[in-house]
Amino acid sequence: MGGVGIRGIANIGVLKVLREQKVPIKRIVATGVNAVIAAHFGLGRDLDSLTERFTAFFAENHRYMWGLERLSGIPREAARREAGSIDYFLRQRLFCAVNMRRVSVLPGELVEDNLKVLFGDLTTDDLAIPVAICAIDLSTQEEVLLSGGLLRELVRVGIAFPGLFPPARMEGREYVSSVLYCELPLGRLTEADAPILAVDLPQVAGKHKPKSLLEVLARADEVRSQAVKEQLLEKKADIVIRLDGIRRFPWGGYRRIPQLIARAQEEFAEKLPHALAGITPPVLEES
Numbered sequence: 161m162g163g164v165g166i167r168g169i170a171n172i173g174v175l176k177v178l179r180e181q182k183v184p185i186k187r188i189v190a191t192g193v194n195a196v197i198a199a200h201f202g203l204g205r206d207l208d209s210l211t212e213r214f215t216a217f218f219a220e221n222h223r224y225m226w227g228l229e230r231l232s233g234i235p236r237e238a239a240r241r242e243a244g245s246i247d248y249f250l251r252q253r254l255f256c257a258v259n260m261r262r263v264s265v266l267p268g269e270l271v272e273d274n275l276k277v278l279f280g281d282l283t284t285d286d287l288a289i290p291v292a293i294c295a296i297d298l299s300t301q302e303e304v305l306l307s308g309g310l311l312r313e314l315v316r317v318g319i320a321f322p323g324l325f326p327p328a329r330m331e332g333r334e335y336v337s338s339v340l341y342c343e344l345p346l347g348r349l350t351e352a353d354a355p356i357l358a359v360d361l362p363q364v365a366g367k368h369k370p371k372s373l374l375e376v377l378a379r380a381d382e383v384r385s386q387a388v389k390e391q392l393l394e395k396k397a398d399i400v401i402r403l404d405g406i407r408r409f410p411w412g413g414y415r416r417i418p419q420l421i422a423r424a425q426e427e428f429a430e431k432l433p434h435a436l437a438g439i440t441p442p443v444l445e446e447s
Contacts, residue, residue: 161194161446162344163361166414168193169214170406173425174359175201177432178446188446189305189349191294192339195318199279199311202287211421217274218414268326271319279311286311293318294345295335298327303338305348306330342385346392357435357446358397359428360389362407399435403427 161171171194178185179201190198200210284291284307292307295317306314309330317335320328327334338345344358370376393400405427409420 161188161190161198161359162192162339162342163194164192164339164343164363165410166193166214166218166417167361167363167406167409167420168339168343169197169211169417170361170403170409170420170424171197171359172207172211173421173423174403174428174446176207176421176425177429179207181429181432183432183436185289185446187290187292187353189292189294189345191318191337191345192321192343193319195291195293195315195337196275196278198291198293199287199315202289202291203282203311204288211418213274213278215414215417218417221270268316268320268328271316271325275312275315279315282311284308284311284314294338294348295320296322296338296341298334298336303341303347304335305345306335340381340385342388342392344389344392346396349396355398356396357399357401358393359446360393360400360402361424362402362404364408401428401431401435 161174162168163170175197188198188202197207197210201207290307291314292305293314294303294305296302297304306317308314313328313330316328317330318337319325320336322336322340327336329335338347341347344360346356346358349356370379403424405423406420409416409423
């Protein structure tokens with residue numbers, strides 16, 4: 161499970177369908193905000209309560225998460241462009257003078273209390289469904305799958321979004337989320353993991369002409385990320401379900417989280433039976 165920014169929360173709807181239809185899952189592989197969702201689901205917990213927590217968290221922290229334009233020197237006319245592109249958002253903020261000395265826009269402490277409340281001292285041994293988190297090991301600069309230890313630390317690695325949050329430390333090593341490299345964590349999976357179900361949350365590609373070097377860099381990175389994702393989907397995934405109904409949902413649109421989840425749930429429920437027809441054995445690894 162992947163998806164950039166808040167769009168990844170659509171996978172709550174996906175997991176609701178898998179639970180309702182009693183589809184057996186041998187492991188969930190996640191990155192980004194889906195690290196929280198996967199761990200919560202893997203513990204067998206109610207997903208509606210997680211939806212409420214996400215909505216409340218983003219509403220309470222809106223001024224930190226998405227309201228920094230005036231503090232970071234971003235001109236008002238750029239607001240619409242950055243709202244549609246996480247790459248442009250990060251480049252604008254990180255290239256502004258006020259942020260030049262910062263490792264990240266947001267402090268890691270912003271999420272620590274919530275992770276403690278959600279997962280306490282639970283470990284991966286407490287999971288009913290195994291979970292693996294895809295991340296980048298900063299010491300080796302390689303993509304890795306992590307699947308052991310304290311759940312809150314594992315989740316913290318998954319949401320260590322480069323540029324937004326600082327790297328997360330786990331067992332003496334520093335990691336960041338792999339979501340900017342590729343929003344679907346397929347890179348470390350092999351034929352032994354098959355059959356693999358990948359849930360793709362496509363985005364609308366930018367069509368306007370870049371007006372600055374920052375926009376050129378952002379567009380190039382968007383093209384690169386999309387190309388990596390499509391290549392991995394072709395090579396690694398046995399089943400791909402694209403939720404086209406949420407294509408235009410913005411990466412930071414926290415006010416519409418319930419609608420996002422409901423739309424994803426409806427579309428996934430419609431597409432899943434056709435996708436699973438003839439697949440054996442009936443055990444999936446969700447990515």
